[in-house]
Structure formats: C-alpha cells, structure tokens
Amino acid sequence: MSMNLRLGTRASTLATTQSGMVADDIVARAAVRGVEVTVELVEISTKGDRTQGSLVGLSEVGVFVNALRDALLNDECDLIVHSLKDMPVGAHPELDLVAVTEREDVRDALCGGGLTLAELPEGARVGTSSPRRAAQVRALRPDLEVADLRGNVDSRLARVGNDFDAVILAAAGLARLGRSDEVSEFFTTTQMVPAPGQGALGVEIRADAAAEIAEVVGAVNHPHTRAAVTAERTMLEVLEAGCATPVAAHAVVVGNTLRLTTRVTNLTGTLVLNETDSGSVADAGSVGRSAGWALMGRGAARLMGRS
Template sequence: MKLRLGTRGSTLARTQSGMVADALVEHAASVGVELEVELVEITTHGDISRGSLVGLSEVGVFVNALRDALLAGECDFAVHSLKDMPTAPHPELELAAISKRADVRDALCTTGPGLRDLPEGARIGTGSPRRAAQLISLRRDLRVEGLRGNVDTRLGKLSGELDGVVLAAAGLERLGRLDEATELLDPTDMMPAPGQGALAIEIAPGADDAWADLIRALDHAPTRAAVTAERSLLGVLDAGCAAPVAAYATVAGERLSLRARVVDAGGTLALNETAQGPASEAASLGRSTGWTLLGRGAGRLMGRA
C-alpha cells in the first residue's frame, strides 16, 4: 500500500512530516501491513510571501494550501504544526490524529548570554506577538524586532544584526539543533502558544478505513485533550497569532490543568487564569476559561474595544 503525505517544503516541515511517515510505516508493520509513504511538497502562501505574517496565521496561512491539496486529491493526508491551524474544524476534513506533544518551551538563542544576562537594550527577534509581549514583560529594556524565515535565516541574524532570537524548542529538537539554544524559557515566564509542540494529521474525505485507521492509531489521547482545552480557549477569545494569547494544559491521569495568559502588546498588563477539570471535558473547560478571561477584560488587552 502506498500513501501520499502532503507537506510544506521547508526543512522543518519535511522533517516533521518524515517523522510522522516513519511512525505510520512502523505502526503499519506492527499490524502486518506493508506501507510506503511518499512526501508530496505543497507550496503555501506563507512560504512564498516575504511580508509580515502577523494576522494571517489565524486564517491558516500555512494550512489552506495543504487542505486544498487534500480536497483536490493531490495527497491522502497532511501534517500541520497544530499551532498554525485555525481553531474551527474544517467541515470536510477529519483531524484524524494528534501525535504525542514535544517540548512546549520557547528557546532563546544568543551568542552566549541568557535572557537575564543580555545587555541593556538588547535586540531580540521574533515574529510572534505572544513572545514579544512576554519578553518585554520580563525585560522592559529589550528591543523586540520582527523576524521571519526558516531556522537558518533566523539564526543567521545572530551574526551581528540581533543579540538573540526566540524559536520553538520542538522545532530545534526535531531538526537535531537543540544544542544551539542558549536557554529554554520556563513556561511560567514564557507561556507557549496554544497547540505548540504538537503535530496534527488531517485526512481527505471518504478515506478508506483500511489505511485511515492506521493514521487514527497515531493519536495521543493526553495530547489531544490538552491541546483541545488550549484551542477551545483560543476560539472563544477569537484570537490567532496576531494576539498575545498563551495557554498551556497538562494531563495527569484523568485530570486536566489549564493555564492561560493574555498580555497587552506593550507587555505592561497581563491577565492570568487557571482551571482544572476532567480531561474528558477539555473543550468545555477551555471555553469557560476563555469566557472568564473575556469577562476580566481580555478583549481590551488584545486591542479590541
């Protein structure tokens, strides 16, 4: 049996898709199915645009082209970084599996000093308003500058243009480059984006259960519960990557703990909220936490009246 996996063309995307492909082939072999997976490279708007992507990830700038390819029959399934996906499910596609989450932390990469040892007025690059706002809340003197591009491009800015850049630890780890991180930032200080560190696998409509069930078997239930809570909160706040919203849920046994944070763009004001409940009620727990934040004024912190 041969399946086609739709992936973005970046090194990180192909690496992540390759990891999913390897896991799928291994699982198939364990149940006596011989499977081959071909990577099909799909170019997305986010890959070719040179402008700022702030405000675009919330409408799926890295996701829509892959979904279009699925619907057009160009591939059988696709792998996404979950944090890039819109919170609303696609009406025609199935989110068949969410793989076990990797490290949720953000990684600070510098030429040597950690966050608290950087010189006054240090220039830090990031394309994320969430990271920018939390960095400024930790160090009011930092100069946070916009940044995009692949990992090599971003790390290349350390050659003199910037004093530091912030990247997802999960991406560096998957690329075998985690040793290039100077400091892994504590989630208490730098809370991650909803869904950060998780990979999502979508399958085409009418998928044959003979192979779709193999993909569904890759689902990691504790990760799905945790990210469901985080993304349900994000959906209530009606916020994408353009808003400094962070959330982090963990699952222990049948219990889920959720922490959430909304920060104003200047990093001067923050709302924090925590909640606990059954992991089976992850979506409702996330939604109720989102409504609590809105009731406390989260809309104003996100720049809405």
C-alpha cells in the same frame, strides 16, 4: 495487506522533517499490525513560503494550512501534517483531524550566542515572529528592543550576532532539526506560556477517506496530547484570537485531570491576565471554554486590542 499513502507537506526543512517523523511512525505502527505501508512525501508550495513580508495577520487565517488543505481536497495527497499552533481552531467541514501526535518539548527557547535573557545587555535587540513571545519578553525585560523576524530556522539563527542579539524559537522545532545546541536558555512555561498547540502536530485526512486510511493514520494519535491541545484551542476559539494576538495556553494531563494555564498579554507587555482551570480529561473542551469565558470576563478583549 499493503497501502501506499501520499503525505502533503510544506517544502521547508522543518516541515519535511516533521512530516517524515509522522510518516515513519505511521509505517512502524502499521507494521506491528501486519500492514505494509509506504508513505511518499509530496511537497506543496504555500502562500506563506512565497511571501517575504511579515506574516502577522496572514497567519491568522492559517496561511500555512490553506494550500495543504486544498491539495488534500484536490486529491494531490492522502494526508497532511500541520504544526497545531498554526492551524485555525475551527473544524473543516470536509476534513477530519484524525490524529494529534505526542507532544514534544512545549517550551520556547532563547538563542542568544550563549547569553540568557537576564544576561542580555540593556537595549539588546531580540527577534521573534510571534506577538505572543514579543509581549511576554517585553513583560520580562521592558528595556529590550523586540523586533519582527521571519524566515526559516537556519536564517533566523544566522542573524544572531549580526542584526539581532538573540532570537526566540520553539524548542520542539530546534530539537527536530538537531539545533538544540544553539539554545542559550529554555524558558519555563511559567516565564513564557507557550502557544496553544505548540510542540504538537495535527494530521488531517479527507472526511470521506477510506476506513482503512483513517485506521492506519489514526494510529499515531496520542490521547493525552489531543486532550491538552483541545483545551488550549477551545480557549482560543472562545477568545476569537489568532496567531496575531498575544494569547498563550498550556495544558498538562496528570492521571484523569487536565490543568490548563492561560495568559493574555497586551502588545507592550505591560498588562497581563493569567487564568488557571482544571477538570476531567474527558471534558477538555469544557475546561478550555471556562478559561476563555473567564478571561473575557476579566477584560481579555481589551488587552487583545478589541473594545
């Protein structure tokens, strides 16, 4: 049996690298079962790639997801790969999240020309595109100037030592691009709680796709990662929060127990809510819901700028 698949991806170096990793994994796992699969990358342009301004607000509606989903629904490709932290939390009625890949390094990383956060001079300028990272950095170092920064990984790193003293990026993305040597400091997940879904990739196919496609693509699913991100993203759904809000979550699976740490911070980093919940891996969604409602009960909406 042989199968040819078209994988829709953004054209950025990081996106094509991530998509290539998933493609290789699909091919390898199929080969073990005696199925010959080829995967062709199909580059899809997104509004986010064409927009030069800040993505805060735009990313809230999944700016990097919609064009890929349209291409999938229009039969321009057979599967698409997303960074899970960019995906809207609600399920798409015509698509199936058939796999969540094994999570890579979940941490955030400071790239500061060799200087750690503590070593940055007072008033240093730090760049990030994430309100979550900005708020948590302000909580750790209120004296720093945190400014919005966008562009691909290479362009962000190139600004260190120019108009920025440091930038903050996801450790997983840097590792996938072979740029981990640029990291001055990896934040612990206690210092800076990651974004829900950070470090994991989601793979979508059409809900009416052939069973053979669902089986071959679904083979790259990693159950423990899927449980962890389900808890994280369910909490996000309860809070009705998107990428433009400083909401963080990190779930860890040990045996049959899932432990979820969540954090909501106001934009200035002066008010912080922390919540820790745990439960069975099989009840990952319930753990996330409990965390979300606990945070709402403690005033999370006010911290996120809602009354």
